[in-house]
Amino acid sequence: MNPSIIKQLFRKKIFKKFINILMCHGQKIKAELILYQILTKLKITENNPLATLFLAIKNASPVLILKKLKRRKKVKIIPRIISKKKQISCGIVNLIKNTKKNKKVKMHIQLYEEIIKASNNTGSIVELKKQIYTSAFENKLSVKFNKQIN
Numbered sequence: 001m002n003p004s005i006i007k008q009l010f011r012k013k014i015f016k017k018f019i020n021i022l023m024c025h026g027q028k029i030k031a032e033l034i035l036y037q038i039l040t041k042l043k044i045t046e047n048n049p050l051a052t053l054f055l056a057i058k059n060a061s062p063v064l065i066l067k068k069l070k071r072r073k074k075v076k077i078i079p080r081i082i083s084k085k086k087q088i089s090c091g092i093v094n095l096i097k098n099t100k101k102n103k104k105v106k107m108h109i110q111l112y113e114e115i116i117k118a119s120n121n122t123g124s125i126v127e128l129k130k131q132i133y134t135s136a137f138e139n140k141l142s143v144k145f146n147k148q149i150n
Contacts (some may be wrong), residue, residue, distance in 0.1 A: 014088065053115060098123075
């Protein structure tokens with residue numbers, strides 16, 4: 001990929017968000033390097049690396065989150081619908097969290113594999129998303145409870 005094209009891509013909001021979430025201890029150059037390595041590796045193996053990356057983020061992002069609500073010493077888990085901006089953030093965080101588990105393999109290789117799995121709608125990220133949805137379905141009575149209070 002051409003370096004000028006990459007600089008233009010890094011100016012986009014989703015790439016800025018990806019780099020900021022990936023960044024650890026203020027090392028933005030390392031985060032940019034990891035993203036660059038992932039994009040070049042995706043360019044070699046996939047036809048369109050940007051479409052693969054966006055599809056992986058979309059497949060990893062949940063529509064619901066589970067909030068805990070404490071009422072009179074009882075904790076209720078309430079599913080809440082989140083905005084598109086928060087969905088993208090949660091998707092990127094889910095991708096990065098699943099890659100940080102194994103410290104023996106380099107970060108860009110792990111993240112590349114997770115992106116490929118997420119773009120194919122397989123892997124641990126999709127399983128995590130399904131768990132959130134099943135627990136939200138189990139706690140759907142709490143949503144009615146929440147509507148009555150508000």
